[in-house]
Amino acid sequence: MSQKAIVTGGTGGIGFHVAQQLHHHGFTVTVIGRDPGRGADAVRRIGGDTRFLRADLSSLQQVRELGARLAEEGPLQMLVNNVGGMWPTRWETADGIEAAFALNHLSPAVLTEALLDALRAGAPSRVVEVTSSSITTAVLDGTPTYDDVEQAGEYVGMAVTGRAKLAHLAHTRQLAEDLRESGITVLTVDPLGPAAAATPNAAAMTPEILPPALRHLWPQIQGGLRPASESARPIVAASVDPALDGASGLVLGPDGAPSEDLLQFVTPAVSASVRALTRRVLAA
Numbered sequence: 667m668s669q670k671a672i673v674t675g676g677t678g679g680i681g682f683h684v685a686q687q688l689h690h691h692g693f694t695v696t697v698i699g700r701d702p703g704r705g706a707d708a709v710r711r712i713g714g715d716t717r718f719l720r721a722d723l724s725s726l727q728q729v730r731e732l733g734a735r736l737a738e739e740g741p742l743q744m745l746v747n748n749v750g751g752m753w754p755t756r757w758e759t760a761d762g763i764e765a766a767f768a769l770n771h772l773s774p775a776v777l778t779e780a781l782l783d784a785l786r787a788g789a790p791s792r793v794v795e796v797t798s799s800s801i802t803t804a805v806l807d808g809t810p811t812y813d814d815v816e817q818a819g820e821y822v823g824m825a826v827t828g829r830a831k832l833a834h835l836a837h838t839r840q841l842a843e844d845l846r847e848s849g850i851t852v853l854t855v856d857p858l859g860p861a862a863a864a865t866p867n868a869a870a871m872t873p874e875i876l877p878p879a880l881r882h883l884w885p886q887i888q889g890g891l892r893p894a895s896e897s898a899r900p901i902v903a904a905s906v907d908p909a910l911d912g913a914s915g916l917v918l919g920p921d922g923a924p925s926e927d928l929l930q931f932v933t934p935a936v937s938a939s940v941r942a943l944t945r946r947v948l949a950a
């Protein structure tokens with residue numbers, strides 16, 4: 667029987683290419699997205715027994731419903747938590763949660779939790795998280811703290827996303843530790859480093875996503891957008907490379923090699939405060 671993979675945001679951007687490449691590696695792929703038209707198009711373009719499931723992953727209720735539905739389907743070998751991103755202006759999800767924190771941290775945390783039994787049953791299996799070097803921007807913009815969902819100060823999209831990505835990286839490191847003997851390998855990929863890829867999310871950017879001191883770099887960033895297909899490669903490598911079996915907790919850079927660049931910011935204080943905040947928000 668073929669191996670099953672789920673790719674969130676698998677109907678467009680980087681996730682579409684991850685889904686397509688996983689299909690070429692022999693996986694039966696489920697792509698998740700909000701728009702049925704884009705879903706149908708992705709299924710047609712990927713081909714085979716690919717399927718689309720609709721969910722708005724900014725809604726924790728929809729994440730939980732999706733997780734329950736997928737969990738009922740039994741053993742799972744691959745979960746790629748790809749949905750995430752950044753926005754030029756602040757917005758809140760239907761749950762009243764700041765969107766970057768919801769989509770880059772809470773949503774993948776809840777989906778993964780819902781699928782742990784299926785991933786255990788499908789072992790050897792993998793969870794692959796997609797991060798970004800916006801973490802570095804968040805640290806340069808000020809020390810990220812996690813007393814609450816949002817940190818006081820001006821909304822700067824890249825820094826707000828970086829803070830959420832750092833929360834998720836700290837969460838993922840803990841998960842990797844907790845699952846060490848489970849047969850589930852948990853990896854994180856920074857697919858672009860300081861570069862950016864041409865995706866729907868990137869197309870919605872404006873210079874205001876950058877801290878004021880970095881806005882002069884905008885034309886350079888826009889001029890150097892990489893193809894989304896290329897950005898998918900390290901994510902796919904993290905998903906299928908047998909050498910990474912059991913290598914839980916690693917962060918792999920755009921070249922696929924382990925990197926400490928982002929992990930250096932996961933301090934014990936960050937991990938403890940993220941754990942407490944995540945528990946508190948998800949229990950509310």
Ligand SMILES: NC(=O)c1ccc[n+]([C@@H]2O[C@H](COP(=O)([O-])OP(=O)(O)OC[C@H]3O[C@@H](n4cnc5c(N)ncnc54)[C@H](OP(=O)(O)O)[C@@H]3O)[C@@H](O)[C@H]2O)c1
Pocket residue numbers: 674675676677678679680681682698699700701702704705721722723724747748749750751752769796797798799857858859861862863864865866867868
């Ligand atoms: N682009 C970059 O330069 C870059 C750089 C570093 C890291 N990354 C990371 O790579 C990942 C993918 O980035 P991307 O730029 O490809 O993102 P994207 O352009 O937003 O990805 C589009 C895909 O995500 C789906 N999607 C978006 N919002 C969704 C939601 N609320 N619920 C369900 N599906 C949703 C879209 O389908 P629908 O619109 O139909 O929902 C589509 O399938 C993110 O984690 C991002 O942080 C990106």
